[in-house]
Amino acid sequence: MVAEVVPGWRPSGTLDALQELVDVAAQVPQEVARRAGLSTSELHALRHLSGGAMGPVDLARALGVTSAAASGVVDRLAGRGHVERRPHPDDRRRTEVVLTDSGSHEVAVRLAPMFAELARVDSELGPDEQAVVERYLRGATRAMKAVL
Amino acid sequence: MVAEVVPGWRPSGTLDALQELVDVAAQVPQEVARRAGLSTSELHALRHLSGGAMGPVDLARALGVTSAAASGVVDRLAGRGHVERRPHPDDRRRTEVVLTDSGSHEVAVRLAPMFAELARVDSELGPDEQAVVERYLRGATRAMKAVL
DNA sequence: ATCTGATTGCTAAGTTGGTGAGTGACATTA
DNA sequence: TAATGTCACTCACCAACTTAGCAATCAGAT
Secondary structure, eight states: OOTTTSSSOOOOHHHHHHHHHHHHHHHHHHHHHHHHTOOHHHHHHHHHHTTOOBOHHHHHHHHTSOHHHHHHHHHHHHHTTSEEEEEOSSOTTOEEEEEOHHHHHHHHHHHHHHHHHHHHHHHTSOHHHHHHHHHHHHHHHHHHHHTO | OOTTTSSSOOOOHHHHHHHHHHHHHHHHHHHHHHHHTOOHHHHHHHHHHTTOOBOHHHHHHHHTSOHHHHHHHHHHHHHTTSEEEEEOSSOTTOEEEEEOHHHHHHHHHHHHHHHHHHHHHHHTSOHHHHHHHHHHHHHHHHHHHHTO
């Protein structure tokens, strides 16, 4: 796609596959969120919260939006019972946003099938192959981070 | 992140790296679009159009939005001189949206650095390693498509 | 040749989810 | 203790989407 327009380009199956992966990976949250009746930001918020509680501002940073927007996200998720606000024990400015059972259930139900498939793909790799793939993925991630 | 909530999960460096890659890859267009003074949809449209001309409806499908939204995207891109509408030679219903020089320049300037870096990462792989990586990427893509 | 249905691209109106600015409460540093 | 910074929030505003519906055009069946 970009090949025609970027000078000094050599076609590569790997890069082509990477582009397709990234494209599809971007569509998945859209579709999953639609089915769950959530916005993509709400879904991503649930995903991030599944790794542990965090405040609205942390969420804002993770989602790449303003704290005002994150406030709204938490409002809507709380309204659906997917998360709960609780006061931070040590810092009384903060609010901890905690995933409820309903919230983690939502994440599990919607994303588990995909992760199961990904795990299967993963298991088809030998140990040395896994190392190669991981090195490539980390490298590609670094390359992308470089333009941020 | 999702590990805690998906039953029967085994930690894997590959999957972890994949998740990080996908997350970062989703942030890149946001940031690049911001710098270019475009919406993410507009940037993605430019990217898709760099592979060849297409109509607003095709664009809508590629972007995952309605044709009404795609109409607006083309309007705004045309307003900035990045694309041009021209009548389709054979089908008089259709409009072909064509990238202008300004448009392809925009794509090249904004995305070339990242692709250069990605090509470098790619070039560090041996031929057999490339095959392994590509097979994994294609497999992961199929796994994601399965939930769409 | 004409009817039917599908497709394309668009407009209009309404909804949504975001930003920017600003506030009060609290924490941290000088 | 004063100054500065951080957190979570509200408010007004706006960009970009949606749904609904339109006229023009095409393709297939009759």
